[in-house]
Amino acid sequence: MSRIIAALLRHAVCDPLKVALEDEHGTLTYGELLVEIEALASRLRACRPRVVAILADNGKDWALADLAAIFAGIPTIPVPLFFSPAQIAHTLKAAGVDLVLTDQPQRLGDAMQQPGLPVAPFCGTLQQVHLQGVVAPATTLPAGTRKVTFTSGTTGEPKGVCLGLGAMESVAESLGVASAASRDDRHLCLLPLATLLENIGGLYTPLLAGATMCVPRLASVGLSGSSALDVGRLVGALGDWRASTAIMVPQMLQAAVAAGQAGATLPRTLRYLAVGGAPVSMRLLDSAHALGLPVFQGYGLSECASVVAVSRPEASRSGSVGKPLPHVRIDFADDGEILVRGVPWHGYLGEDGTPQAEAFIATGDLGHLDAEGFLFLTGRKKNLFITSFGRNVAPEWVEGELVAHAGIAQAALFGEARPFNCAVIVPHPGTPHGVIETALDTANRRLPDYARVGAWIPATEPFTPDNGMSTPNGRLRRTAILGKYASQIDALYQP
Numbered sequence: 001m002s003r004i005i006a007a008l009l010r011h012a013v014c015d016p017l018k019v020a021l022e023d024e025h026g027t028l029t030y031g032e033l034l035v036e037i038e039a040l041a042s043r044l045r046a047c048r049p050r051v052v053a054i055l056a057d058n059g060k061d062w063a064l065a066d067l068a069a070i071f072a073g074i075p076t077i078p079v080p081l082f083f084s085p086a087q088i089a090h091t092l093k094a095a096g097v098d099l100v101l102t103d104q105p106q107r108l109g110d111a112m113q114q115p116g117l118p119v120a121p122f123c124g125t126l127q128q129v130h131l132q133g134v135v136a137p138a139t140t141l142p143a144g145t146r147k148v149t150f151t152s153g154t155t156g157e158p159k160g161v162c163l164g165l166g167a168m169e170s171v172a173e174s175l176g177v178a179s180a181a182s183r184d185d186r187h188l189c190l191l192p193l194a195t196l197l198e199n200i201g202g203l204y205t206p207l208l209a210g211a212t213m214c215v216p217r218l219a220s221v222g223l224s225g226s227s228a229l230d231v232g233r234l235v236g237a238l239g240d241w242r243a244s245t246a247i248m249v250p251q252m253l254q255a256a257v258a259a260g261q262a263g264a265t266l267p268r269t270l271r272y273l274a275v276g277g278a279p280v281s282m283r284l285l286d287s288a289h290a291l292g293l294p295v296f297q298g299y300g301l302s303e304c305a306s307v308v309a310v311s312r313p314e315a316s317r318s319g320s321v322g323k324p325l326p327h328v329r330i331d332f333a334d335d336g337e338i339l340v341r342g343v344p345w346h347g348y349l350g351e352d353g354t355p356q357a358e359a360f361i362a363t364g365d366l367g368h369l370d371a372e373g374f375l376f377l378t379g380r381k382k383n384l385f386i387t388s389f390g391r392n393v394a395p396e397w398v399e400g401e402l403v404a405h406a407g408i409a410q411a412a413l414f415g416e417a418r419p420f421n422c423a424v425i426v427p428h429p430g431t432p433h434g435v436i437e438t439a440l441d442t443a444n445r446r447l448p449d450y451a452r453v454g455a456w457i458p459a460t461e462p463f464t465p466d467n468g469m470s471t472p473n474g475r476l477r478r479t480a481i482l483g484k485y486a487s488q489i490d491a492l493y494q495p
Contacts, residue, residue, distance in 0.1 A: 002070060002165055002169065003169040003172075003173065003208065004067070004070055004165075004169060004172075004204055004207060004208065005070065005071060007207055007208045007210070008030070008033065008034050008037065008067070008207070009034065010210075011030040011034075011207075011210045012030050012031050012033070012034035015030055015183065015210055016029060016030055016031030017029050017030075017031065018030050018183065018210060018212070019212045020032075020033040020207070020212065020213065021033060021060045021063055021064075021212075021213050021215060022060075022212060022213070022214050022215070022241075023058075023059045023060045023214070023215050023216050023217070024059075024216050024217065024220060025059070025060065025124070026060075028060060030210070033064075033067075036064055036068075036123070037064060037067050037068050037071050038071065040064055040065070040068035040071075040122070040123055041068045041069075041071035041072040042072075043068075043122070044068055044069060044072040044074055044099075045072050045074075047099055047128070047130075049074060049098050049099035050075075050096055050097075050098050051074070051075045051076070051077060051095050051096055051097045051098065051099075051141065051148075052065075052069050052074050052075070052076050052077070052097070052099045052100070052101060053076070053077040053078075053079050053091070053092055053095070053097040053099070053100045053101070053102075054066060054076060054077070054078050054079065054100075054101050054102070054194065055079040055081070055088070055100055055101070055102040055103075055104060055107075055108060056081075056101065056102055056103040056104070056125070056126060057081065057103060057217050057218055057219075058189055058192060058193050058215050058216065058217055058218050059124070059125065059215055059216070059217060060124065060215060061103070061123055061124035061125050061126045062126075062193045062215065063193065063203055063213065063215055064123055064124075065101045065122070065123070065126060066078070066193070066199070066203065067203075067207075070146070070165065073146075075141055075145050075146050075147065075148065076146070076147050076148075077091065077092070077095050077097055077147070077148050077150070077160075078147070078149065078193065078194035078195075078196075078199060079091055079092075079100075079150070079194060080150070080192055080194045080195070080472075081104075081192060081194065081218075082192075082225050082465070082472060083150075083158070085107075085110060085111035086111075087150075087157070087158050088107075088108070088111040088112075089111050089112055089113075090157050090158060091150050091158055091160070092111075092112070092131065092135055093135050093136075094139070094160060094349055094350060095139075095141070095148050095160060095349060096135060096136070096139065096140075096141075097131060097135055098130065098131050098132050098135060099128060099129070099130055099131065100128070100129045100131060101122050101126045101127070101128055101129075102126065102127055102129060103125040103126055103127070105117065105119045105127050105129055108129055109129075112131070112134055112135075114134055117129050117130075117131075117134070118130070139349060139350045141162060141346075141349070142162050142346035142347055142354050143346070143354075144164045144346055145162040145163065145164065145346050146163065146164055146165040146168075147162075147163045147165075147168065147199075148160040148161065148162050148163070148349055149161050149163065149196040149199075149302050151302055159348060159349075160348060160349030160350070161302040161303055161345065161348060161349075162345065162346035162347055162348065162349055163302075163305050163345055163346065164344065164345070164346060166344070167305040167343050167344055167345060168200055168204065168305045169204065169208075170305070170327045170342075170343065171200055171304075171305045171306055171307055171325065171327075171343070172200050172201070172204035172205045172208055173205075173208060173327075174307075174325035174326045174327050174328070175200070175201050175205045175307055175310070175325070176205045176208055176209050177325075177326055178310050178312045178322075178325060178326075179205070179245060179272045179274070179296075179310075179312065180272070180312075180313070181205055181206060181208070181209035181211060181245070182209055182210075182211065183209060183210035183211055184211070184244070185206060185209065185211035185212065185244045185245050186211065186212045186214055186241065186242055186243055186244050186245070186269075187202055187205075187206040187211055187212070187213050187214060187243065187244070187245045187246065188214045188216075188221070188237065188238060188241045188243035188245075188246045189202045189203075189213070189214065189215045189216075189221075189246075189247075190221050190223070190234070190237075190246050190247060190248055190252065191223075191247055191248075191249065192218060192223075193215065196302055196305070196306045197247060197276065197277065197300070197306045197307070198247055200305065200306050200307075201247050201274065201306065201307065202247055203215075206245070211245075214241045214243065216237065216241070219233075220233065220237060221233060221234055221237040222234035222237065225465075225466070229251065229252060229255055231255040231256065231258070231259050231264075232259070232264075234252060234255065234256060235256055235259050235260075235264055235265075235266060235267070238266075238267040238269075238270065239265070239267040239269070242269050243267065243269060243270060244269055244270060244271050244272070245270070245271065245272045245273070245274075246270065246273055246274070247273075247274045247275070247276070248273065248274070248275045249275070249276070249277040249278060249472075249473055249474055250275060250277065250278050250279070250280045250281075250284065250474050251474055252275075253273075253275050253280070253284060253288060253293075253295065254284055254409075256288075256293070257284060257287045257288050257291060257293070260291040260293070261287070261291070266291055266292065266293060268292070270293065270294055271294055272294055272296060272313070273288075273293055273294050273295045273296065274295075274296055274297075274298050274310060275295055275296070275297055275298070276297065276298040276299060276300065276307070276310075276321075277473030277474060277475075278471075278473045278474035278475045279377065279396055279399075279400060280297050281400055281403045281404050282318060282319055282400070282404055283403070283404040283405070283406070284403075285297060294313075296310060296311040296312060296313075296316060296322065297310070297311050297320075297321050297322065298310035298311065298321055298322060299321035299322070299365075299375065299377060301361075301363055301365075303343075303345055303361050303363075304328075304340050304343040304345070304361055304363075305343055305345065307325060308324060308325065308328055308330075308340055308343075308363075308375075309321050309322045309323060309324045309325060309328070309330075309375045310322040310323075310325065311323075315374075317370070317372075317374045319376060320370070320374040320375060320376050321375050321376070321377060322374065322375065323373050323374055323375065324373070324375060327342045327343070328340060328341070328342045328343065329341040329342045330369060330375065331360060332367075332368065332369075333362070335366070335381070336366045336367065336368065336378070337362060337363065337364065337365065337366060337381050338363045338365045338366070338367045338375075338377075339360035339361065339362055339363065340360060340361045340363060341359070341360045341361070343361065345361070364380060364381050364382060365377055365379070365380055365381065366378045366379045366380065366381055366384070366394060377396070378394050378396070378397055379394025379395060379396040379397055380394070380396060383395050383396065383478060385414070385415055385416035385417075386416065386417070387415050387416075387417070387418060387419070387420075387421070387450060388417050388418055388419050389419065389450065391450035391451075393413070393415055393421065393450065393451050395412070395413035395414070395415075395478075397451065398411075398413045398421065398423075398443070398447060398451050398452075398453065399411045399412065399413055399423075399476075401443040401446055401447060402423060402425065402439065402440070402443050402453070404443070405439035405442065405443065406428070407427055407428055407431040407435040407436055407439050408425055408426070408427060408428070408431075408436065408439055409426045409427060409428045409462065410425070410426035410459070410462060410463050410476075411423050411424070411425050411426070412424045412463065412476050412478060412481045412482075413453070414478075414482060414489060418493060419454075419493070420452070420454030420455070421451065421452065421453050421454055422453065422454060422455045422456060422457070422489055422492050423440075423453045423455075423456040423457075424456070424457055424458075424459050424481055424485050424489075425456050425457070425458060425459060426458075426459045426461075426462050426463060427458065433458075436456070436458075440453050440456060455492045457485060457488045457489070457492070459485070463476055463477075463481060468480045469481050469484070
């Protein structure tokens with residue numbers, strides 16, 4: 001039996017009055033939750049869909065739909081709200097979705113170029129929209145697939161990662177061990193539940209522990225679109241919902257830290273605040289800890305069902321992303337690429353061949369384990385460049401040194417086939433150029449000569465998903481940045 005279903009049955013019997021789900025519209029106890037899920041699962045089975053997609057804001061209804069699909073044994077496709085109409089249509093067509101549960105039927109119809117699609121109530125704010133005759137199955141999901149998570153990637157068409165329920169439950173259980181999850185926790189979902197990290201860490205992990213999952217609308221926690229953030233609402237929500245655990249991406253942590261440094265009252269109920277999705281500077285982590293925020297950095301990827309390693313109260317080390325989760329085994333290729341085993345997955349949607357259960361997953365990330373088993377990241381394999389002197393440079397390493405300075409918000413390093421490296425720098429508002437020069441001098445003193453920054457140019461705007469220069473998780477889109485500043489970069493190397 002599924003570990004999630006087993007936990008639901010156990011909590012419903014042993015702790016039926018404990019609040020399981022809570023949003024702005026009320027609560028559901030574990031006893032009520034089981035009844036609701038069983039009823040919704042029956043409705044889903046009656047519809048006999050091949051694949052169900054969820055396109056909706058955070059809330060109890062999203063969680064109920066996802067859990068009901070697990071109960072019914074039907075594969076699900078969480079669709080991020082920040083996807084463009086073309087990306088929504090691609091996602092649904094690629095996965096052969098024939099039933100969508102949504103609180104935005106008009107947006108769905110517009111994306112599918114089928115306005116006025118018939119809708120019927122499902123639960124709460126969710127409507128069921130059948131796409132038979134609108135979407136033909138483009139491919140058959142690999143056997144055992146129970147969720148396909150689509151990442152925005154570097155092109156317009158999202159890529160689908162096919163996961164089994166067992167892999168997701170293994171990650172959820174291991175996260176519970178790493179974070180010491182308990183029934184007394186109140187986990188506040190700050191990220192979209194359509195994000196695999198929040199789906200597993202913010203829904204499945206607390207559920208396995210019998211905790212309370214707080215799932216307010218994204219606007220209630222200050223998030224809109226892929227990257228717009230109201231930090232006042234974010235900080236306020238942590239206190240208002242009495243959160244003991246939460247997950248953030250680096251931009252959210254940076255905003256919360258800045259608010260705390262400016263005098264905002266930060267919550268004292270938090271005991272475990274995970275941050276991941278993109279590299280986090282050590283200066284930011286140190287500043288968070290100085291404010292009393294219990295921040296723990298993690299690392300993972302969709303192919304591994306999200307988290308691979310995470311720091312924890314009894315096991316953390318400066319500069320590390322923590323120790324691998326209990327079910328994970330780490331190895332390294334000859335070039336330092338991190339290889340992960342212990343998380344079977346079913347490959348990419350639409351691609352031939354299913355990965356072997358015991359095969360290593362090549363992450364594309366470079367790193368190493370220290371003598372005590374802590375994992376350190378040094379960069380992305382595909383981002384590694386070679387200078388004209390034949391030296392290999394991982395740009396993330398140098399960028400981390402730069403953003404450790406208070407005056408630098410973001411930095412992108414370039415130097416492929418060049419005699420020295422240059423950086424495109426986003427200063428914090430109001431930072432004079434002289435302060436940036438001082439920061440560069442400080443960073444360069446900590447770096448070997450081949451990795452030092454020889455010149456820099458100021459960015460005209462921050463690197464954000466809206467302008468195409470970062471992913472929603474904060475990873476830089478280097479090709480886009482290089483394209484925008486190509487002429488200025490070339491000018492730096494002119495005699």
